[in-house]
Amino acid sequence: MFDLPKISIITPSYNQAEFIEATILSVLGQNYRNLEYIIIDGGSTDSSADIIKKYEDKLAYWHTEKDRGQADAINQGFEKATGDILMWLNSDDLLMPNILSVVAEKYREDPMKLYYGNCIHFRNDRNVLSWGSDVVKKTEENKLNELDYIIQPSSFWSKEIWEQTGKLSEEIHFGFDWEWFLRAEKKFELQPIAECISMYRIHDNHKSGTGGDKRQMELLKIYESYNPQLSELYELLMNEDLDEVRKFNTIKFKIKDKLGRHTSFFQKIKTKNKAYQKFTNKQIEQLITML
Numbered sequence: 001m002f003d004l005p006k007i008s009i010i011t012p013s014y015n016q017a018e019f020i021e022a023t024i025l026s027v028l029g030q031n032y033r034n035l036e037y038i039i040i041d042g043g044s045t046d047s048s049a050d051i052i053k054k055y056e057d058k059l060a061y062w063h064t065e066k067d068r069g070q071a072d073a074i075n076q077g078f079e080k081a082t083g084d085i086l087m088w089l090n091s092d093d094l095l096m097p098n099i100l101s102v103v104a105e106k107y108r109e110d111p112m113k114l115y116y117g118n119c120i121h122f123r124n125d126r127n128v129l130s131w132g133s134d135v136v137k138k139t140e141e142n143k144l145n146e147l148d149y150i151i152q153p154s155s156f157w158s159k160e161i162w163e164q165t166g167k168l169s170e171e172i173h174f175g176f177d178w179e180w181f182l183r184a185e186k187k188f189e190l191q192p193i194a195e196c197i198s199m200y201r202i203h204d205n206h207k208s209g210t211g212g213d214k215r216q217m218e219l220l221k222i223y224e225s226y227n228p229q230l231s232e233l234y235e236l237l238m239n240e241d242l243d244e245v246r247k248f249n250t251i252k253f254k255i256k257d258k259l260g261r262h263t264s265f266f267q268k269i270k271t272k273n274k275a276y277q278k279f280t281n282k283q284i285e286q287l288i289t290m291l
Helices: 020-028 048-053 070-080 100-109 135-141 159-165 176-185 212-226 228-238 242-249 251-259 265-272 274-278 281-289
Strands: 007-013 035-041 061-064 085-088 113-123 155-158 189-202
Touching: 007 020, 007 070, 007 100, 020 035, 020 048, 035 048, 035 070, 048 061, 070 085, 085 100, 085 159, 100 113, 100 155, 100 189, 113 135, 135 189, 155 159, 159 176, 176 189, 176 212, 212 228, 228 274, 228 281, 265 274, 265 281
Parallel strands: 007 035, 007 085, 035 061, 113 189
Antiparallel strands: 085 155, 113 155
């Protein structure tokens, strides 16, 4: 067992009884022989605690207590973690089967890199819909301070990287993972890998999808700190009709665009407001995906 690097996984949770058992099983089902699994529940009022108790003999630690939010819960978990490799997996996401051996192998190659892999995104409803990612291509085509292309549940790093980068910012409720990756990038190499590491569940109460104006304001502050030029563009787009803006990314729109059957979206938006003219079409497209 001790030939394997110890992997510490933190699962923060609050009122996720519908999903948390599947998350737990996706971790324990790895059968990784040097695993430290920690669950930090924020004092759930549903049946989460009863579900977690079913597996407590396989957990290194767990508690159910009120916390100051998701970032605080994750920070609490990492304070207790003793592993060589650190990850966190939210209580509505899943690990891909047998993936921790891949994580251990990458860590052995270079423990001073932060690694991030691909992910299957899926909707949690009767209309089965899923799609993948290509983080290697995204990394080649974008900068992290322009577009958050790291898929958090598919990322992992050494304890030393965590300690040198510092804790998650507990002042940020929605974009704290992106802000932490931006801090880590200043000191360490961030390495994309092709392997698919996790499954990212999208549902009606999905946090990022329900953040609204508060989430946008938090991301704006991150842009102001790490990319002031694009913070201006992000603020412009925040004031647009989002339904109208997002139409450009539909298949129907792209087909029409290829056929030249309407005025370019970018031409329209730059004509309407000359403030957009200083930005490239790519920058506008990137930041629309961040809204």
